[in-house]
Amino acid sequence: MTFGWGAAAGGRRDAGGVGRRTRILITLGVAGALVVPVLLDRDDFPLSTYPMYSRSRGDVVTFATAQAVDAGGRTTALTLSVIGDSDDPLIVAGELRDAIRDGRATQRCEEIAARAAGWSGLPRDTSMIEVVTERHDVVAQVSGDMSLLERRVHAACVPAR
Amino acid sequence: MTAHAEPPRERRRLPVVDALAPPERLAMLRILVGAFAVAYLLVRFPVFVQLGDRRTGFDGVGLAALLDRPVPGRVVDAVIVVSLFTGFGFVLGWRFRACGPAFALGMLALGSYRGSWGQLLHFENLLVIYLLILALSPASDSWSIDSRRRPRRADGSHDRSSDDHRSSESVAYGFPIALASLALVTTYVIAGVAKLRYGGLDWVLGDTLRNHVAYAAARLDLLGGSPSPLAGWLVRLDGIWPLLAAGTIVIELAAPVALLGGRIRTTWVVSAWLLHVGVLVFMLIGFPFPLLLVAFAPLYRVERLWTDRPIWLLRSTDQIAARAASATR
Numbered sequence: 001m002t003f004g005w006g007a008a009a010g011g012r013r014d015a016g017g018v019g020r021r022t023r024i025l026i027t028l029g030v031a032g033a034l035v036v037p038v039l040l041d042r043d044d045f046p047l048s049t050y051p052m053y054s055r056s057r058g059d060v061v062t063f064a065t066a067q068a069v070d071a072g073g074r075t076t077a078l079t080l081s082v083i084g085d086s087d088d089p090l091i092v093a094g095e096l097r098d099a100i101r102d103g104r105a106t107q108r109c110e111e112i113a114a115r116a117a118g119w120s121g122l123p124r125d126t127s128m129i130e131v132v133t134e135r136h137d138v139v140a141q142v143s144g145d146m147s148l149l150e151r152r153v154h155a156a157c158v159p160a161r
Numbered sequence: 162m163t164a165h166a167e168p169p170r171e172r173r174r175l176p177v178v179d180a181l182a183p184p185e186r187l188a189m190l191r192i193l194v195g196a197f198a199v200a201y202l203l204v205r206f207p208v209f210v211q212l213g214d215r216r217t218g219f220d221g222v223g224l225a226a227l228l229d230r231p232v233p234g235r236v237v238d239a240v241i242v243v244s245l246f247t248g249f250g251f252v253l254g255w256r257f258r259a260c261g262p263a264f265a266l267g268m269l270a271l272g273s274y275r276g277s278w279g280q281l282l283h284f285e286n287l288l289v290i291y292l293l294i295l296a297l298s299p300a301s302d303s304w305s306i307d308s309r310r311r312p313r314r315a316d317g318s319h320d321r322s323s324d325d326h327r328s329s330e331s332v333a334y335g336f337p338i339a340l341a342s343l344a345l346v347t348t349y350v351i352a353g354v355a356k357l358r359y360g361g362l363d364w365v366l367g368d369t370l371r372n373h374v375a376y377a378a379a380r381l382d383l384l385g386g387s388p389s390p391l392a393g394w395l396v397r398l399d400g401i402w403p404l405l406a407a408g409t410i411v412i413e414l415a416a417p418v419a420l421l422g423g424r425i426r427t428t429w430v431v432s433a434w435l436l437h438v439g440v441l442v443f444m445l446i447g448f449p450f451p452l453l454l455v456a457f458a459p460l461y462r463v464e465r466l467w468t469d470r471p472i473w474l475l476r477s478t479d480q481i482a483a484r485a486a487s488a489t490r
Binding site for chain 1: 172175177178179208211217218222223226269272273276278279280281282283285286287289290293294332333336340343344347348351352354355356358359360361363364367368369371372373374375376378379380381382383384385386388392393396397
């Protein structure tokens, strides 16, 4: 299907090979295709329901992350690339959440520990890498106030040095 | 020449279906969207290459839904290379009948594969829809290598759709542009509908938007990234959130007014652009396609970016053209 190839040979057709009736059908088809994911409530690519940030959200949220932990239990944040081998927080958070849900937290922890071992910012006294979920009051967290409500460790592993 | 023929006069002109445009407008849209897509592919090259190393968590979407497991890394590399190569052909209008569809399909494949790991992103949807529309259109009839290689008339001019920007308008060129405009406004309306559908009135009247802003910053902070320094200041402001939320939904649902053209179109475009700027500034989430205004290009006479170029650029390009002409004599 083309909208206009062979325009010079189109006879009485006014859009070069694509008649008016066909253009109407194409228009309805494209509009319909864009709307179908909404009707089916099924997000896909490239046709989407565009659900990002559309759901109602409270101020208490559970996050999946990975942290460096020293012998005294003090935690230090890692980086996006150490945790998820990507610079995109959506991908890093989504994949870690899926790994925890699917019972792959230990495997993911070892991958993170391997990357952390090569990270120059890893504190010298790090004894463990932990894959955790933490519940935070997000408004307090962003405001710099005490925000941690709950912490759960799903996997712990030793970074290879 | 049928490419420039008008629809019959007795018929009522329908929006989108009977839209008219000169070939240069469609060509400029091809150049803008194609150049953006190629630049995007180059900038995100490491991300796309990394996809080839992934083996776990595959859940195919889009074109990748045809797969039941990840493809070998060399297949991903090959698609990236072919996409880049055909992307340059797309921009230059070189062998467009092959390069156009190949590039659009390549980007569809890469976007599908990138979204097939449990996290659907929405940065590339509209871009790929534009590429697919353009790939199936006569977007290389002007301002392209293909158009320059077409047989010339006896007087030396091109057979049709020459680089003369006074070319007449045609539905052949207006229809794909209008179709892209339709896709643009529809996606914004769908995004607005999603907020009312999934978030309900609470999205507008409650603290949902504030919590989303705080959530984006907290997530980035806990993952070791650098959240927006303005997020903390913004979430402490009371009373503005219902206004911001209502404004967001009004902008998204009002997108079809952009099809009316004129000031109301530009008002909407500026509003939508500011919305994306706000998301970038406060949540550090950038949608480059609308932020760089390329997404809004189908709404404008974009050929004027070249035909009405500044006088200094006009002089220099004319000089280059004159030198090129004398060199080929």
